[in-house]
Amino acid sequence: GQQVMQIPQYQHVQEGEDFTTYCNSSTTLSNIQWYKQRPGGHPVFLIQLVKSGEVKKQKRLTFQFGEAKKNSSLHITATQTTDVGTYFCAGRDNYGQNFVFGPGTRLSVLP
Amino acid sequence: DAGITQSPRHKVTETGTPVTLRCHQTENHRYMYWYRQDPGHGLRLIHYSYGVKDTDKGEVSDGYSVSRSKTEDFLLTLESATSSQTSVYFCAISDQASGGYNEQFFGPGTRLTVL
Numbered sequence: 035g036q037q038v039m040q041i042p043q044y045q046h047v048q049e050g051e052d053f054t055t056y057c058n059s060s061t062t063l064s065n066i067q068w069y070k071q072r073p074g075g076h077p078v079f080l081i082q083l084v085k086s087g088e089v090k091k092q093k094r095l096t097f098q099f100g101e102a103k104k105n106s107s108l109h110i111t112a113t114q115t116t117d118v119g120t121y122f123c124a125g126r127d128n129y130g131q132n133f134v135f136g137p138g139t140r141l142s143v144l145p
Numbered sequence: 146d147a148g149i150t151q152s153p154r155h156k157v158t159e160t161g162t163p164v165t166l167r168c169h170q171t172e173n174h175r176y177m178y179w180y181r182q183d184p185g186h187g188l189r190l191i192h193y194s195y196g197v198k199d200t201d202k203g204e205v206s207d208g209y210s211v212s213r214s215k216t217e218d219f220l221l222t223l224e225s226a227t228s229s230q231t232s233v234y235f236c237a238i239s240d241q242a243s244g245g246y247n248e249q250f251f252g253p254g255t256r257l258t259v260l
Contacts, residue, residue, distance in 0.1 A: 035204070043185075067248060076235060077188065079248035122187055132178070132203065133249070137187040 036061045038125050040136035048144050053110040055139035057123035064128050066106045068097060071138070072119045080108075113143045148172050149252040151236050157258045164223040166255050168236030170216075176239045177219040178249065179203075179211060181232040188235065194219055226259045233257075 037060040047053050057066065065084045069077040081090055083099035083106060090097045096109045106125075110117055120140045124133035148171030158164050168177060176195055180188040180203075190203030192211040200211050208230060210222045223230055233256050237249040 040187075076251040076254055077237075077249075079250070082248065124188075131201075132190055132193060134190075134204075135180075135188040137185055 036125070036127050036130060036134050038123060038134045038136040040123060040139050042139055043137065044140045044142070046142045046144065047113050049115060050112050053113050053117070053141055055108050055121050055123075055141075057106045057108075057125070057136050059104050059125045059127070059134075061104070061127040061129075063103045063125040065126055066099060067124045067133060068106075068108055069122045069124065069135075070119050071122065075119075077122060110141075113141070115143050115145055117141060118143050149236060149238055149250060151234075151252040151255050153255060154253065155256045157260065158226050159260050160227055161225050164226050164257065164259075166221045166234055166236075166257070168219045168221070168252055170219075170238050172238060172240075172250070173216060174238040174240045174250075175216075176241065177213065178237040178239075179209070179219070179221045180235045180237065181205065181230075182235060182254075183232050191221065191234075223257075226257075228259050231257060231259045 039058045067082045068080040071077045081097050087101045088099040094111045098107045120138040122138045124135045126133045150169045152167045178193045179191040189205045191209050194200045194213040212220045233254050235254045236252040239247050239249045
């Protein structure tokens with residue numbers, strides 16, 4: 035079945051440094067979503083990407099969908115302590131009805 | 146936040162006992178999902194529903210059953226709880242947009258401990 039992987043598993047950065055997490059799927063995706071979960075909280079939707087090579091920005095966050103639609107990335111510029119949490123990607127391929135979540139990347143930001 | 150509540154929020158139970166978790170939504174969304182979250186595994190789909198009385202299995206459905214008799218309620222039952230079912234359980238809802246899938250809105254979660 036479809037598998038979704040994320041690297042790194044953990045990332046510790048100094049406040050102000052940039053951060054990137056990568057998401058890779060074993061199958062070609064029709065669309066991909068990104069979620070953020072704060073410590074002790076629930077996942078919150080950030081964005082959905084649909085088109086090959088698509089790039090979307092939300093303030094300091096930049097999301098990319100690979101040309102082959104098998105990978106995606108989330109880049110945060112100049113991290114802040116409010117960025118702390120776990121970032122999940124979730125991909126749906128052309129055969130699946132539901133999204134498969136990656137294991138997440140946990141981000142720590144040191145002040 | 147979307148109108149999703151889960152009950153109970155915390156539960157401790159013993160191996161072999163049945164447990165039912167409830168998810169309630171006020172958004173009238175068609176789709177409802179149950180996930181479990183464990184360290185290193187992210188969110189894994191247990192069961193989902195695409196309408197009243199319409200449910201299907203996810204990737205980790207063994208030992209779980211669900212029911213949806215009303216649009217707003219989706220129940221998850223552990224027929225005979227085991228220690229491997231100790232986890233945080235999240236309910237989610239979504240509504241399918243034309244030509245694609247909308248985001249999922251998650252409930253606050255239920256922390257279940259099976260002793």
